[in-house]
Each structure stands twice: as structure tokens, then as C-alpha cells.
Amino acid sequence: MCMMIDSTLTPSRLWKSMTAALRLVAARAFWADQEAKGDQAQAALLIAQHKKFRPKTVIGLDLEHKARHLASLPSLPDPVAARVLVLYHLAEQRPMMGAFLDALGIAHDNGLIQQDEVMPDAAKLGPAVARIAGQFPPDVVGLYLRTLLCQDPQTWGSLAAVVQTLEPGA
Numbered sequence: 001m002c003m004m005i006d007s008t009l010t011p012s013r014l015w016k017s018m019t020a021a022l023r024l025v026a027a028r029a030f031w032a033d034q035e036a037k038g039d040q041a042q043a044a045l046l047i048a049q050h051k052k053f054r055p056k057t058v059i060g061l062d063l064e065h066k067a068r069h070l071a072s073l074p075s076l077p078d079p080v081a082a083r084v085l086v087l088y089h090l091a092e093q094r095p096m097m098g099a100f101l102d103a104l105g106i107a108h109d110n111g112l113i114q115q116d117e118v119m120p121d122a123a124k125l126g127p128a129v130a131r132i133a134g135q136f137p138p139d140v141v142g143l144y145l146r147t148l149l150c151q152d153p154q155t156w157g158s159l160a161a162v163v164q165t166l167e168p169g170a
Contacts, residue, residue, distance in 0.1 A: 009146060009149055009150050009153075010078055010081075010150060011076075011078045011079075011081035011082035011084075011085055011147075011150050012075055012076055012077065012078050012081045014081065014085060014143065014146055014147060014150060015075065015076050015081040015084065015085070016074070016075060017143075018143065019139065020071065022139065022140075022143070023070075023071040024067055024068065024071040025088065025092060026071075026084050026085065026087070026088035026092075027066070027067035027068070027070040027071040027084065028063065028064070028067040028091075029084075029087045029088045029090070029091035029092060030043070030067075030070065030083065030084045030087050030088070031063045031066045031067050031070070032063060032091065033087045033091070036083055036087060039079070039080055039083040039084075041059075042077070042079075042080055043066075043070055043076075043080055044058040044059050044066070045058075046070075046073060046076065046077075046080070047066070047069045047070060047073065050069075050073055051069060070084075082150065082151070085143075085147045085150070086147070086151070089111075089144060089147060090111070090112075093111070093136075093140060093144060094110050094111040095111075096111075096132050096135070096136045096140065096141070096144060097111030097112075097144070098110060098111040099131060099132050099135060099136075100128055100129075100131070100132050100144070101113065103124065103127060103128035103131045103132070104120045104121065104124050104125070104128045105121070105124065106118055106120060117155075118155065119155060120155070120156070120158070122158040125158055125159055125162050126162055129141070129145065129159075129162045129166075132144075133166070138166065141166070142163070142166050145159050145162070145163050145166070146163060149163065
């Protein structure tokens with residue numbers, strides 16, 4: 001069952017699973033990031049194609065309009081969806097990221113792991129997830145954990161079993 005989660009979990013599928021409100025918050029974080037210009041250009045082209053706009057028109061829109069248009073797209077290519085997810089967590093969920101890494105005993109700077117090739121202790125994953133699940137909304141926790149699994153299944157693969165316990169009816 002864990003393998004099924006790992007093989008079917010993609011950034012695009014995570015995007016599709018998000019609520020409209022969460023997509024909008026994530027889209028705002030994406031458009032607000034000054035270092036995401038390449039991905040923003042690709043997103044502008046997607047919006048232009050979907051909405052029958054000229055790309056130049058989309059690029060000229062204010063942040064809120066671009067965010068609303070992006071949030072309304074039913075799907076995103078994996079690279080764009082992955083960037084949106086990462087920027088959302090960096091902009092909006094650092095307290096949760098920090099709490100999770102603290103519970104795992106992983107050194108971080110405001111939710112960003114400081115070392116390369118960190119491998120979490122599998123025995124600490126369940127308690128760490130329980131800790132953030134008690135402090136933060138379930139949909140936000142689930143999205144964060146699934147994002148970790150998508151980003152780096154080798155490092156975070158042990159989370160798959162824990163994520164399954166968060167599923168309704170599990």
C-alpha cells in the first residue's frame with residue numbers, strides 16, 4: 001500500500017487535491033516570490049491558454065488576479081505544481097515545518113533543513129506527525145507531509161505509512 005502512495009503521489013495530484021482556498025493562498029505565495037520568474041512565466045502561459053488571454057496580458061495583471069487565475073486552473077504540470085507547493089510552505093507554514101523538524105531532532109533555520117542528506121529517524125516520524133497534527137489544521141498537515149513525500153521519497157519514504165493513518169477512514 002505504501003508503494004501505491006509513493007508511485008501515484010505527484011505535485012500535480014497534490015494541486016488537484018487542494019481546496020480552492022488553499023490553492024489561492026499557495027498561488028499568492030508563488031506569484032509573490034521574486035526568484036520564481038521562470039516558473040511564473042510558464043504559469044502565465046498556462047493561464048493564457050486556459051483563459052484565452054494573451055500571455056502579456058496575464059503577466060501584466062496584479063498579484064491577486066494572477067493568483068486567482070492560477071488557483072482556478074484544474075491542473076498544473078509537475079514542475080510548476082512542485083514550485084507552488086514549496087513556495088506556499090516557505091511563505092505560510094514555517095512554524096509547522098519548524099515544529100516538525102524540532103520533533104524529529106533535525107537542525108533547521110526557520111523550517112529549512114540546514115544539512116544535506118538528512119535522514120529522519122523512522123521511529124520519530126509518528127510522534128512528530130502527531131505533534132504537528134495536534135497544533136495545525138489537518139488539511140495543512142496532510143499537504144505538508146505529502147509534499148515531503150513528493151519532493152524526496154528516498155528521504156521521507158517512511159512517512160508514507162504515517163500519512164495513510166491520516167486518511168479518512170484509516
